[in-house]
Structures are given as C-alpha cells and as structure tokens.
Amino acid sequence: xxxNRLDLNLLHVFDTIYREGSLTRAAKALHLTQxxxxxxxxxxxxxxxxxxxxxxxxxMVPTPLARRFLESMKPGLTQIQGAVNQFHAFDxxxxxxxxxxxxxxxxxxxxxxxxxxxxxxYPELExxxxxxxxxxxxxxxxxxxxxxxxxxxxxxxxxxxxxxLRQDRLVVLAREGHPxxxxxxxxxxxxxARHVLVSSRAEGPGIxxxxxxxxxxxxxxxxxxxHYYAACRVVEGTDMLLTMxxxxxxxxxxxxxxxxxxxxxxxxxxxxxxxxxxxxxxEPALIWFREQLKAIQ
Amino acid sequence: xxxNRLDLNLLHVFDTIYREGSLTRAAKALHLTQxxxxxxxxxxxxxxxxxxxxxxxxxMVPTPLARRFLESMKPGLTQIQGAVNQFHAFDxxxxxxxxxxxxxxxxxxxxxxxxxxxxxxYPELExxxxxxxxxxxxxxxxxxxxxxxxxxxxxxxxxxxxxxLRQDRLVVLAREGHPxxxxxxxxxxxxxARHVLVSSRAEGPGIxxxxxxxxxxxxxxxxxxxHYYAACRVVEGTDMLLTMxxxxxxxxxxxxxxxxxxxxxxxxxxxxxxxxxxxxxxEPALIWFREQLKAIQ
DNA sequence: TTACGCGACTGAATTATTCTTATCGTTTAC
DNA sequence: GTAAACGATAAGAATAATTCAGTCGCGTAA
Numbered sequence: 068x069x070x071n072r073l074d075l076n077l078l079h080v081f082d083t084i085y086r087e088g089s090l091t092r093a094a095k096a097l098h099l100t101q102x103x104x105x106x107x108x109x110x111x112x113x114x115x116x117x118x119x120x121x122x123x124x125x126x127m128v129p130t131p132l133a134r135r136f137l138e139s140m141k142p143g144l145t146q147i148q149g150a151v152n153q154f155h156a157f158d159x160x161x162x163x164x165x166x167x168x169x170x171x172x173x174x175x176x177x178x179x180x181x182x183x184x185x186x187x188x189y190p191e192l193e194x195x196x197x198x199x200x201x202x203x204x205x206x207x208x209x210x211x212x213x214x215x216x217x218x219x220x221x222x223x224x225x226x227x228x229x230x231x232l233r234q235d236r237l238v239v240l241a242r243e244g245h246p247x248x249x250x251x252x253x254x255x256x257x258x259x260a261r262h263v264l265v266s267s268r269a270e271g272p273g274i275x276x277x278x279x280x281x282x283x284x285x286x287x288x289x290x291x292x293x294h295y296y297a298a299c300r301v302v303e304g305t306d307m308l309l310t311m312x313x314x315x316x317x318x319x320x321x322x323x324x325x326x327x328x329x330x331x332x333x334x335x336x337x338x339x340x341x342x343x344x345x346x347x348x349x350e351p352a353l354i355w356f357r358e359q360l361k362a363i364q
Numbered sequence: 365x366x367x368n369r370l371d372l373n374l375l376h377v378f379d380t381i382y383r384e385g386s387l388t389r390a391a392k393a394l395h396l397t398q399x400x401x402x403x404x405x406x407x408x409x410x411x412x413x414x415x416x417x418x419x420x421x422x423x424m425v426p427t428p429l430a431r432r433f434l435e436s437m438k439p440g441l442t443q444i445q446g447a448v449n450q451f452h453a454f455d456x457x458x459x460x461x462x463x464x465x466x467x468x469x470x471x472x473x474x475x476x477x478x479x480x481x482x483x484x485x486y487p488e489l490e491x492x493x494x495x496x497x498x499x500x501x502x503x504x505x506x507x508x509x510x511x512x513x514x515x516x517x518x519x520x521x522x523x524x525x526x527x528x529l530r531q532d533r534l535v536v537l538a539r540e541g542h543p544x545x546x547x548x549x550x551x552x553x554x555x556x557a558r559h560v561l562v563s564s565r566a567e568g569p570g571i572x573x574x575x576x577x578x579x580x581x582x583x584x585x586x587x588x589x590x591h592y593y594a595a596c597r598v599v600e601g602t603d604m605l606l607t608m609x610x611x612x613x614x615x616x617x618x619x620x621x622x623x624x625x626x627x628x629x630x631x632x633x634x635x636x637x638x639x640x641x642x643x644x645x646x647e648p649a650l651i652w653f654r655e656q657l658k659a660i661q
Numbered sequence: 662t663t664a665c666g667c668g669a670c671t672g673a674a675t676t677a678t679t680c681t682t683a684t685c686g687t688t689t690a691c
Numbered sequence: 692g693t694a695a696a697c698g699a700t701a702a703g704a705a706t707a708a709t710t711c712a713g714t715c716g717c718g719t720a721a
Contacts, residue, residue: 122688154412154429209507210641211440419716
C-alpha cells in the first residue's frame with residue numbers, strides 16, 4: 068500500500084491482538100507466525116505514532132488511543148466482514164464467529180441455557196449478551212454493535228426486521244400451600260389477593276392490568292419491583308400473587324416452593340420478537356443463527 | 365494475504381472503480397497505474413467468482429452482485445476511514461470527502477445555498493442531501509449512511525448527539541395588499557382569516573395551534589398541505605394566512621407578492637437542531653464540517 | 662467499411678513488501 | 692534460581708504487487 072493510507076489488513080491484526088491480549092495467540096488465530104504479527108504491530112505503531120499495546124506481565128494491554136480506535140473502527144470491520152461473508156456459505160463447525168445479542172434480564176434465563184446447549188457442538192462460536200436500553204436497540208443494530216435483539220413488540224423503522232419468536236402465556240404464581248392454590252383460580256380469588264407487579268418502567272400498569280380494566284375490575288398492587296426473581300422470593304414468603312410469563316415461571320418454580328396457576332381470565336400473551344438489521348441480516352452466519360434461535364422454541 | 369480471506373485493501377479499489385466507472389480514472393484517483401487496478405479487479409473477480417464490472421461502451425458497469433456488495437460494505441468502509449482519519453488532521457483544501465446530509469425539504473432551501481457558497485473554495489468536497497423519514501434518522505446516522513441530519517428537536521438515544529443550530533421565529537404571511545396587512549396584525553384579525561397549515565404529518569395541529577389553544581382561542585384551518593412553497597402560492601392567490609418559520613419565509617417572499625407580518629402573540633420558535641452519531645462525530649472532517657454549518661447562521 | 666484511438670486485459674521481469682527462521686533480552690512462575 | 696514464555700529484532704526467503712510492453716475489443720470518425 069503506497070501513500071500514507073493505512074493498510075486495511077492491519078486492522079484485522081489489530082483487532083485480533085486486542086481480542087487475544089497477546090501477539091503469540093493472535094498469530095495462532097491469524098495463522099501467522101509471531102514475528103509476522105510483531106511486524107504488523109510495529110507498522111501500526113508507526114502509523115499512529117503510539118505504542119498501541121504495552122506489555123504488562125504476560126499480556127498486551129491497549130493504550131487509551133488503541134481503545135478509542137478499536138471502539139470506532141470495530142463496528143465498521145464487523146460490517147465489512149459480514150458483507151464479504153455474505154457471498155460464501157457459513158460453516159459453524161470451523162469458522163470462528165462472535166454473536167452479540169441484546170437480551171433483557173428475563174430472557175437471558177430463558178434463552179441462553181437452551182441456546183448454549185444447542186451451540187455446544189460448535190466450539191468456535193462465541194456469544195455475548197448485553198443489556199441495552201430499548202431506545203438504543205435500533206441504533207446498536209444499525210451500528211453493527213449488536214447482531215440481534217430479543218424483546219417484546221416494539222415500533223421500529225423499516226431498516227430493522229423482526230419476527231415473532233415465541234408467544235408467552237401469562238400465568239399466576241403463589242406460594243405452595245397458598246389458600247387460593249387448592250382449587251382453580253377464579254376472578255374473585257385473584258382480586259381478593261394482594262399483587263406484585265414486575266416492570267422495568269417506574270410507573271404505569273402492566274399489560275395484565277389493561278385487560279383487567281377492560282373487564283371492569285382492578286387488582287390491588289402492593290409491590291412494584293424490577294426483577295421477577297426478586298418478586299418470586301416475595302411470593303414464596305407471603306400470600307401475595309404474581310402474574311408473569313409462563314416460560315420464565317416454569318424455570319423459577321423448579322427451584323422454589325411455588326405453584327403455577329392458570330389466570331382467572333384470558334390475559335393477553337407476551338409476544339417475544341427477534342430483531343435484526345435488515346441489510347446486515349443477509350449474512351449467512353446470521354441467517355444460520357436465526358434458524359438456531361427459532362429451533363430452540 | 366494467505367488463506368481464503370479477502371484482502372481488505374481491495375475494497376478501496378472496488379469502491380473507487382464503482383465510483384469512477386472506469387479503471388483508468390480509478391487508477392488516477394488511487395495514485396496507481398491502470399494495470400495495477402486491473403490486477404486488483406481480477407483478484408476480486410476470482411474471489412467473488414463474478415465479473416463485478418462489465419464494460420459497456422466506455423464505462424465499467426457494476427453487475428447486480430457488485431451492487432449488492434457495495435451496498436452492504438460501503439457504510440463499514442466509510443466508518444473505518446473515519447476511524448482511521450480520527451487521528452490525523454483534516455485538510456479540506458486537498459482531501460476528498462463526501463458529506464451526506466439528511467435535510468427535510470424546507471431546510472434544503474435555507475441551508476444549501478449559503479453552505480455551498482462557503483464550501484465553494486474547497487473543490488474536493490462533495491455534498492449529498494437526502495430526505496429520510498424521521499424514524500430512520502438515528503439508524504442511518506448509526507449505520508454510517510448519513511453524516512449529519514438537520515431537523516427540529518426530536519427525542520434521540522444517547523448514541524446521537526445534537527446541538528441547536530438556529531431558532532426560527534414564526535411569522536405570518538399574507539398576499540400583498542391583503543386587508544390585514546395595512547396595520548400591525550392583531551389577534552382578532554388573525555382569527556378572522558382562514559388559514560393554511562403546512563405539516564408533514566397527515567393530521568394533528570401545528571405548533572402554533574398549541575400556543576393558540578393555550579391562549580384560549582382557535583383559528584380556522586381550511587387547507588392542510590405538505591410544502592410551504594405550495595402554501596405560499598395559495599396565499600398569493602387568496603386572502604388566506606400562513607404561519608411559518610421566518611428564514612424560509614424571507615427566501616420565498618423575495619420572489620412572491622407576499623407580505624411578512626409579526627404574529628399577533630408570542631408564538632414558540634422552531635428550534636432547528638443538528639444531529640450526528642456521537643462516536644463517529646470525533647472525526648476531524650466531521651468536526652470541521654460542524655464548524656462550517658454553525659458559521660453560516 | 663475501414664482506420665484510428667481509447668481503454669481494458671495479459672504476461673514477464675523487476676521491485677518491494679511481508680513472512681519466516683533464528684536469536685536475544687525480559688519477564689514470570691515454579 | 693532456573694526454566695519457560697513472550698515480544699522484539701536481524702537477515703534471508705518467499706511471496707505478492709507494480710511496472711512495462713504488447714494485444715485485443717469496441718466505438719467513433721473518415
């Protein structure tokens with residue numbers, strides 16, 4: 068590469084050194100020898116006039132400039148790799164690939180265990196789950212910082228595609244031996260109890276409350292908290308009821324003294340959708356991953 | 365480059381051939397010889413197993429696959445170039461750079477003329493203005509398809525930065541010789557007339573109507589349309605009034621038989637903001653451009 | 662139709678770059 | 692304290708890219 072323009076292939080090397088924290092390991096990952104990587108690094112150092120990585124103990128620690136640089140070039144590199152791979156089949160058994168997922172807390176517990184079980188056969192694949200604010204979901208997908216996001220139905224621009232992954236029925240949880248758990252739960256019983264509401268928002272009703280008010284009734288919410296797990300602990304120790312999605316309820320109830328009951332009326336289901344950037348979603352590696360996600364339902 | 369991984373430097377060549385539509389011109393732009401570019405192209409052809417560009421007459425036309433590929437890799441390439449340039453000063457006089465702006469129709473007329481006048485001294489710079497739906501603004505900024513967007517104040521995620529560019533006062537327009545134009549416009553006069561409302565939305569009041577209803581009055585809107593220019597033509601030919609931002613009103617009134625009046629009450633001003641992606645905005649070329657935009661106020 | 666010129670392609674030789682092998686100096690861990 | 696691990700460096704080898712020279716195809720003009 069003539070001129071002062073940076074050799075783009077060095078970006079791969081830079082990214083790998085950053086990820087591996089070692090020239091030797093980076094060399095192995097790149098199928099090169101250690102001196103080759105060392106030379107590439109020195110070329111990068113010349114270009115940026117900065118050491119980029121300093122040796123501390125037995126790992127190469129990035130300098131602040133290196134951090135800033137990676138931060139701003141990594142999404143672009145991911146996109147380019149995706150664009151290039153678009154025209155070649157994806158081989159999950161041999162190709163290394165990191166998928167980054169946006170999952171809200173509850174979904175981590177319901178999705179990751181079966182997903183990792185399924186992906187265990189592919190040791191080269193790596194999953195990174197992040198919790199991101201809803202408002203940032205689309206921009207992160209568009210910026211290439213996130214491959215997929217899983218969430219309830221949200222309004223999105225047409226640059227973002229989505230697909231229904233799972234419809235989760237709402238069920239009611241009570242402690243084992245709860246007086247209302249003896250028979251099928253009816254509306255009078257449901258309304259006579261005190262309730263826990265789990266919501267990430269600071270105020271406003273839950274989706275089940277919308278349906279209840281449509282039926283002309285109202286329940287008495289005595290606790291509002293952010294996590295279902297905490298709510299279940301409360302339910303375990305009191306006579307309060309908790310209304311929540313069935314899948315996660317099943318998982319929690321396995322290790323808790325909790326009974327799951329059908330709700331006293333037809334409540335709306337929680338629709339869990341998979342989101343991805345329309346254009347980047349053409350990449351075979353991402354198409355393959357979508358299939359895996361759908362298969363674990 | 366060993367292995368089957370694509371040499372990333374070829375992407376620059378690909379992009380340039382695409383842009384120039386000719387190997388010879390691409391070679392000049394890249395400071396290479398024509399056969400060098402030809403060789404690079406044949407390497408790309410091997411990799412993609414596709415001609416990518418076919419000669420038609422005296423220009424190289426991209427194949428459908430080439431189009432698809434450019435579409436998906438161009439944003440990433442732009443981002444990477446930005447990330448690399450981040451650490452080197454920007455020289456607007458000699459460096460080639462294309463800025464892509466998201467402008468809504470009205471803003472094109474108010475921004476582009478003074479902007480291009482200011483940028484005329486820099487022949488290497490290129491501006492592309494696009495109209496994009498509001499909902500897509502953030503994702504396009506995040507995807508690197510847009511460098512800047514200019515619009516009224518909108519809710520954005522913290523990945524998008526914004527800055528107030530200009531506060532535009534609302535004024536009232538009437539045809540020259542309109543009976544109400546003889547004296548200063550008072551509220552009784554304003555309300556006695558029929559009004560045109562310009563809005564990109566299909567329904568709902570304008571911002572001036574919010575203020576009027578706060579004052580306990582309501583005006584009579586008889587026409588709702590999408591463009592101020594069309595609305596002015598209507599105003600020119602009738603006794604209807606139009607309330608709109610002053611800057612654009614000044615521009616239109618120069619070539620129309622229209623009088624500009626102060627509104628009969630303090631109306632809220634239209635705040636025009638400049639938006640950009642927080643991370644990419646660190647690039648010197650973009651910082652420089654922001655300065656230019658602010659300077660033309 | 663033919664001649665001319667432009668622009669893309671090809672091949673061989675040269676040049677330049679990048680990789681590898683071998684070795685050294687540090688640092689870390691046992 | 693010693694061995695192992697890791698990154699930097701030097702010199703030679705291999706590879707890849709560039710240039711030069713020439714061919715071919717196509718469009719344009721005589």
